[in-house]
Amino acid sequence: MRDGFGATPALRRAAPALSRGVAQAHRDRGPGEVQDPGAGALLRLRQAACHPGLLDPKRRGEPSAKLVTLLEQLREVIDEGHKALVFSQFTTLLGIVRDRLDGARIVYEYLDGATRDRQARVERFQNDPDCRLFLISLKAGGLGLNLTAAEYVFLLDPWWNPAVEAQAVDRAHRIGQTRQVFAYRLIARDTVEEKVLELQKTKRDLAAAIISQDNSLIRNLHREDLELLLS
Incomplete structure (x- = not known):
């Protein structure tokens, strides 16, 4: 029950910047900060894998x-x-x-x-x-x-x-x-969606946090888990 397809050139260009934003936001959050900005960046990665119009309403008419x-x-x-x-x-x-x-x-x-x-x-x-x-x-x-x-x-x-x-x-x-x-x-293929599927198999709680934007779990992402998502 899976049908994979390649990312568009626009997504391949945008994804690295979004990934860097996730990593930087995760590093820069202050101690005791309730809202992890990395959660929003991970959401944007997931949206980018679907269609650019989810990130910018002006791009609803573009293909994906x-x-x-x-x-x-x-x-x-x-x-x-x-x-x-x-x-x-x-x-x-x-x-x-x-x-x-x-x-x-x-x-x-x-x-x-x-x-x-x-x-x-x-x-x-x-x-x-x-x-x-x-x-x-x-x-x-x-x-x-x-x-x-x-x-x-x-x-x-x-x-x-x-x-x-x-x-x-x-x-x-x-x-x-x-x-x-x-x-x-x-x-x-080659987007955060594939990484979420990998996490489904081994770390369901973490995959759930990414989908639901549970900041308490996302704030405590281990470095190796973050690297998997952004690789």
Whole structure:
């Protein structure tokens, strides 16, 4: 359940400066400082791996390797008559995807923590043959959704707890699903996303801190862990 792709030239140029910013912020924080500026810098590294528009709203219209890869795969899913779920932690990233789908006049549904008419959106996705995509905030869409019309699931950014990702995939794997479900995790190669996956395997608490921006754990990063994230 992994689909890797190379970072864009713009991301490769920006990432070293962001990485240096994380390291410098971590070194410069004062004793007893509650807010570690390195936490924000790590968040920016994760955002940069997704799309430059997460760092600068003026760049929402630019391409990113992750966005291009996703849209190509979604087009293939639609052309073959299938339906797909798209999950992300970043509602801004989902908003950028929505911009592209609107521009291409592709019908979809959307759900995040502020969505009120959840069931109506679920029923439309399940029953409307023209609505083939459902974009869902990973934090908001994990529970209580039965989306068995989907045969494909795309996870746009890594979550520290594989159980949360599995829960998202299970929205399509409910009772009544008679078809095989294919799940893809889109990971940008040579970025902090790969490092978070490595930490998932050995240091889940640390990976959780990076995703949730838990400053108490990030402040106490060991040098070798920080070097892994920035390497």
